[in-house]
Amino acid sequence: MAENAKLTKSEQIVVKFAGDSGDGMQLIGNQLTALAALDGNDVNSLPDYPSEIRAPSGTIAGVSGFQMCLGDHKIYTAGDHPDVLVAFNPAAVKHSSKDVKPGGMIITNSDSFTEKALEKVGYEGNPLEDGTLKGYDVKAIPMFTLVREALADMDMPNAAKDRCKNFFTMGVLCWLFNKEQQLVLDFIDEKFGAKAKKPLAQVAEANTRAFKAGLNYGETTIMFQERFDLGAAQIEKGLYRNITGNDASALAIAAAGYKSGLQPFIGSYPITPATDLLHYASEFKDLGLVTMQMEDEIAGICTAVGAACAGNLAFTTTSGPGLALKTEAAGMALILEVPLVIVNVQRGGPCTGLPTKTEQSDLLQAMFGRNGDSYMPIIAALSPADCFDATYQGAKIALKYRTPVIVLTDGYIGQGSCPWKVPTMDELEDLTPYVNFWKPEDHPGETYQPYKRDPETLARDWAIPGTKGVQHRIGTLEKDALTGAVSHDPMNHQIMTETRKAKVDNLAAVLPEAEINGAESGKVLVISWGGTFGAVKGAVDRLIEEGKSVSGINLRWVWPFPPNLGDLISRFDKILVPELNMGQLSVLLRAKFLVDVQSLSKVQGDPFREYEVIDKVNEMLGE
Amino acid sequence: MAENAKLTKSEQIVVKFAGDSGDGMQLIGNQLTALAALDGNDVNSLPDYPSEIRAPSGTIAGVSGFQMCLGDHKIYTAGDHPDVLVAFNPAAVKHSSKDVKPGGMIITNSDSFTEKALEKVGYEGNPLEDGTLKGYDVKAIPMFTLVREALADMDMPNAAKDRCKNFFTMGVLCWLFNKEQQLVLDFIDEKFGAKAKKPLAQVAEANTRAFKAGLNYGETTIMFQERFDLGAAQIEKGLYRNITGNDASALAIAAAGYKSGLQPFIGSYPITPATDLLHYASEFKDLGLVTMQMEDEIAGICTAVGAACAGNLAFTTTSGPGLALKTEAAGMALILEVPLVIVNVQRGGPCTGLPTKTEQSDLLQAMFGRNGDSYMPIIAALSPADCFDATYQGAKIALKYRTPVIVLTDGYIGQGSCPWKVPTMDELEDLTPYVNFWKPEDHPGETYQPYKRDPETLARDWAIPGTKGVQHRIGTLEKDALTGAVSHDPMNHQIMTETRKAKVDNLAAVLPEAEINGAESGKVLVISWGGTFGAVKGAVDRLIEEGKSVSGINLRWVWPFPPNLGDLISRFDKILVPELNMGQLSVLLRAKFLVDVQSLSKVQGDPFREYEVIDKVNEMLGE
Amino acid sequence: MADTQLNKKDFASDAEVKWCPGCGDFAIMNAVRSGMVAAGKPRDEVAIVSGIGCSSRFPYYMETYGFHTIHGRAAAVASGVKVANPKLDVWVVSGDGDSTAIGGNHFIHAIRRNINLNYVMINNKIYGLTKGQYSPTSEMGQYSKTSPYGVIDYPMIPLVAAMGVGATFIARGLDSIMKLSTEICERGAKHHGFSMMEIYANCVIYNDGAHKALSSKEEGPNNRIIVRHGEKMIFGTEDQFCLVQDGFGIKKATVADVAEGDILVHDEKDADMATVLAGMRPDADLPLALGIIYADDSKKTYDDMVYEQIDCVKSKLGRTMDQLLQEGHTWNV
Amino acid sequence: MADTQLNKKDFASDAEVKWCPGCGDFAIMNAVRSGMVAAGKPRDEVAIVSGIGCSSRFPYYMETYGFHTIHGRAAAVASGVKVANPKLDVWVVSGDGDSTAIGGNHFIHAIRRNINLNYVMINNKIYGLTKGQYSPTSEMGQYSKTSPYGVIDYPMIPLVAAMGVGATFIARGLDSIMKLSTEICERGAKHHGFSMMEIYANCVIYNDGAHKALSSKEEGPNNRIIVRHGEKMIFGTEDQFCLVQDGFGIKKATVADVAEGDILVHDEKDADMATVLAGMRPDADLPLALGIIYADDSKKTYDDMVYEQIDCVKSKLGRTMDQLLQEGHTWNV
């Protein structure tokens, strides 16, 4: 029968999983991501889970979601509206069905539509039967029944069997999306089979059977009239791995340590959504990465500053409220002029706000949230995979300029995942040239002056404790521009303040120019930064395809701005900045370029959808 | 002989005292201030002391200064170059003589010009004799000799006698500036005489004699060819008192408590230059002001938030690095929407920076130094006396809008002093209308909703613990726009974020319009804020006198801007913003009005001088 | 409802309790409600302040005034609430991380000041809300998300730390011994001064079984002792063990082996003994002490002293606001 | 200069010392220099970290590496320095305010972790640099700029607090007993673990005479006891007083009145006794304990454990960076 189902060539498919938080939506999502990626598709995903540890099961508040977009071309967002929704219970149906594309498919576990479950979410009747879901292509599958049947002869409690419904679903999807089943079988084997860390033979067997049952179900029932067939994406050749932004940052920290020859050091305190970074990095002890989980955020950054002073490559990781606590100590790194990378995974604010939701509202805090005039470079990661590069670049600039650097990511890219082309250590830029500790033997006849500077980078001459014969004292009071001794001299303070600013400003000259997507001039320029990159890129691509006079720019370094930005901006009639905040980059752009930037603000704990950007641009184009 | 000295009518005289830190420069400065003020002059002063507790005596680093301007009209700054420098030792001469007006007078204690003292500051010869001070009118007075002589029959150690040189000097000055001697005698009596807290008869006697000796010295020697005679200033009638900004803020806190009917509460932690505020306020226990000196700044603001939650009128006081630590908790007050006034006495930054020097570099921190989108009103005091009004207004707005408010002062106005017209409690605005706690008896039949708002101010309905029957729970997670219950609803977050912003934005409409000093349009508009008011006002007045097309505006509320500001700005060709920072208000003005504001930056721990502003304006005028 | 008739249920708000099924916090919530009943204040004169953490969701579930503040600062906020409005019955509920990690400073200083707060520290030896990192109370070697190879920090013993800064009341409970937790909360509620109540809780998700050695039916009684003022310190499944003094410390003995008079009798007013008791740990072959270990009502509270001082200065100086404004050197123009 | 020949003067930098004449910090600086000599490290392998305060100006005056950081955070910064570069001899110098007020949290956690730092807390019971506000160690009733009617906070006793979080070395000195301070710094320098050295100092400007009862020739010896391991605890101008055990506590007695065997002998390895000794206060008719009160080298330091764990994981897993990057589920395109 399978052969009867039409195999439709698709360019991209948007799939969403929804179910109870405890039900492993993220897991199944990641499995499909891997499956698609292994098959050569590009993938972008967006998890969405409640802020409670365990919101009551079966309730709307307890629904976890995981949306993803698979494509035969570069995919920049998790897509707007799902083509396929896999909703494991009535709550998930109620929660997510309204987002599905008209006519889209809803796959659900009809066994979970018990009267009690329906009642819990306020369904009067059964939506699978009473027309509630009219207009959708509903596939109601009795998953528990089918799985229990497939595992009938296995000695397992029913609850354990029911848990295999996820692999059953994978089977259905594998068939539906025309994927290679061997990949999933390998995966089960790796995870539970003999080679696994904790082999669980029975689980492996059960999941294998459930998976195959799913495959067969797709093939042999007449439920599916259509299959999707995605071609492979034109992505760069190489070794790939699916990775979250937080994991990518963690790896970059280890890698930057390795490539600089310095011991990498993280001083931190757990905070959602930055904790995963610390979790993963804590596993790298064998690579000599020191992680100190401190008593609070202030101690986190202070140990990192201490480690930097002692010559380690120092990092501190946090999210908004934690960054707020680190401000005074960030100023310490700034005035001591030691390298320090602050990775801030933004979340919904203000205050505790929406810890599990994404937002980009720490930009102005990163810019200005310190006493005194205190500028620092800010780099923003644009995707989960890009967190590696952004963190690595942050470390490089911190070392080269002896400055704290802020790396901004956000809950969406920090916790979301996408395929990442794994670099080899050989390919990564060598960071040792930027370390150049001052040692007397390299400067015969010279006296060490802690605040003597490289004329180009303005990085100060840096000697670390343990270096023979150049013991010296520095501190957080204003310092003499050469000796670093405490100075209350008025003109010295003016010079030092200007120098600290110049150091960051000058960085602009050596940063890569902003690249433009589209024509170099036109009606509307859309500027993205950080996590808005994907939606803006997708939207601008589509608008260009439609022949609209629209271009896009992404800001990687948010401060300082790339040198050509002003020029590019001046060539467009209108400038649009979509941001997951109340217009923070807009403030910086307006102040710098005196241009009437329009801000598209969204603070709903959710990234932009392409259509939101497209609609706004069309409005600006007067269409 | 005194009668031989010419009595010159002066409009204003700039006097500077300089001497060892331990030598009481601030004290003598304040005495002359009081003396002049009592005599009807207007006075403005500027202390300037080293950051060490006790910098080594006799060194340049240890010199304390106190500059003041006395005038027969409203005086806005401590003046540019001193007409008269009183320098008590060689270090002080070396430190301060270069600032003196060409031909100006330098009064000094020639007894202190010992070989050792000269050597200590690197004078090769004696500057009083070797022509170093050519071009100045040097009055070298053997003060120790004269004072010891005057006190010859008193049983005191010489060191104690020498200390009376300050009142000797007061005598000389009293004569020189043609002041009423009785005022000083009363002062000595009040301070040391029978009515004093700790009467010290001998000290009173010695100082009285030294003072008279000084008076006589002026009258009977031929040293002075000229005396200055200042008329009384045209200042408002009333009871006056000399006051520092910090003391004025402390009084405003007590007064606002009284006029609102709430218990005033300060949660704080000492930090220079904000400590005096806490010192003075700690004395007000009899007026029911509760001060809690907490273990750190975070605890300081957190107890204040707690006190606010419990229905007190809550304040926290600090300076830059302390504000940096309070950011997360400031966000708590913001999202809880409780009134809280944060008084921040700015100092030189970044980090520990220049604790004893003034700067205005916390503006952007005050604006943006919090995670998430979190706007607060910011008011800036423009003079020591104005700290009273600014703090009082801050409290009013905090209460009325249920919002944290930041009051910015700085080291200069916080520690500097000027005459203050003491208001009576009756004159002060009644704050009780803004308290209106929600009580069931006032709202029969209504259910209390913590986040229901006043449609005009957007202030939420506020019930405090202890109120019968309306117990409820609120927190720092995003809250439902009506009930205040935790809400993760995307659109609710959008609404709440916009509402919090609107609350602050709307305030603009009810704030006083910005008043313009000079013509309503023209070539250059100079915008001052906070402590730059004086220099800008003085400079603009002078430029207008000279017929230049220049006007001035002072921003009292720095955020939001007064409603007419944009319009006023648009009527000038060029805009100048002098700031004691790297251009922070400029960033806000540029972003808001897209106007190419020019920034006159000074970060030298010192306020602007009028001439600096005048020179810059002339440059902009092309002159 | 007349105030006197309040019972536990009256303190339950109608918000849905969102802890994981099986979480130890449920039992503690029950105990605290009993404490509030015991305190005898009407619900609208009770305020609960919490920080951030699973445990800190507490206020939402209580029909009183409640403030769910920021991480680690509950003690400071509550100090403000209490001093600002001393007639309120102020409770703090906070996790081990909230109290001893980020909140460590406010915690020790609130104890030092002896502010009249009822402080419930729910100790599950893990950061629950952020999904399982070790905390300052986690055990050496404990595995967690941030200690995949084992914790290398020595654990803090909150009650010993509390004694170290002058606590006037310390008690320890266990989620699974409901009666004792209730007793502790009732006594704590009535103690005039800072009542430090540590209650061990099981985090079923991230640190399940952390207190098993204490709570298990078989071994628990051998690993813990419930101390009661005036009673001999005897414990064990068959009351076979007892505590005896050993220099300035305490050691475990077998009842059969010691003279009856040598068995220690608990004196809840003995601060030195309390410090030693609070520090006993099964891994040093001593039972963990549960119950009211120290209770001394004789020290004045900070909040009382604030108002005593105000009254005293009022009666001495008693200036009016106008007098204050006009103090010092004034002149008329 | 050969490392072995270093003497105290070698540790003096050429910066002008800017404390007030008569400030107690001078003497302490001297003692610390002796400690550094004793530690035997060359000057370029010594780092001193301080916070903010008069006392925190310390590093500038020492010919070593020095970091004058921010208020209250010295312990955290120093922890980073030590863990990042364990071969350094790392000292912290911090005031009572810096350590116990704003820095309280880092202070207790550094002690808890037993990081191998030499921590000198200069306790003048006042905030000197900010010109005279009371600190957490100020006495009840003390007048200061922020307590014009007297302090109403109970004082913290830093050494007791330190014991409360598991200190492995505590000692107390007095600026005016130079020999003792030197002895303390020398022992502290050599202690493997966190060496908590509290030295009382006189702030001549803002709290002059705060320690007079201890330092005065006449009364001092009656108000203090210098404890020495293995020696009987006898004190007083004429050695007329002694200490005897009293339950879990200690009481003062007259030598003449007690049996010799009842006089307590100091045991620097007895943590319980140390806690009681550290808490003795003249206002409770007990002498203030000076000297090395507790010293136990048996607990591993945090910094040692960091590298032990790294070595252990290295030998177990020992991945290369490329292996790490490529771990998990990978595929080739």
Ligand SMILES: Cc1ncc(C[n+]2csc(CCOP(=O)(O)OP(=O)(O)O)c2C)c(N)n1
């Ligand atoms: C400033 C700040 N830092 C970190 C966090 C993240 N955070 C929230 S709760 C928590 C720890 C919770 O542990 P605990 O206090 O023991 O409470 P539990 O969840 O175990 O009851 C952390 C680290 C935060 N919300 N705010």
Ligand SMILES: Cc1ncc(C[n+]2csc(CCOP(=O)(O)OP(=O)(O)O)c2C)c(N)n1
């Ligand atoms: C964040 C911050 N808060 C407050 C201050 C102000 N401050 C500097 S030192 C100090 C206290 C000093 O007291 P202590 O540590 O006892 O040192 P001492 O001067 O007495 O030696 C304070 C409150 C500061 N510099 N930074």
Ligand code: SF4
């Ligand atoms: S995660 Fe742990 S502490 Fe949090 S609610 Fe669940 S069981 Fe309780």
Ligand code: SF4
């Ligand atoms: S103020 Fe006090 S602590 Fe500071 S230097 Fe002077 S005497 Fe020493």
Ligand SMILES: [Mg+2]
């Ligand atoms: Mg916990």
Ligand SMILES: [Mg+2]
């Ligand atoms: Mg001190």
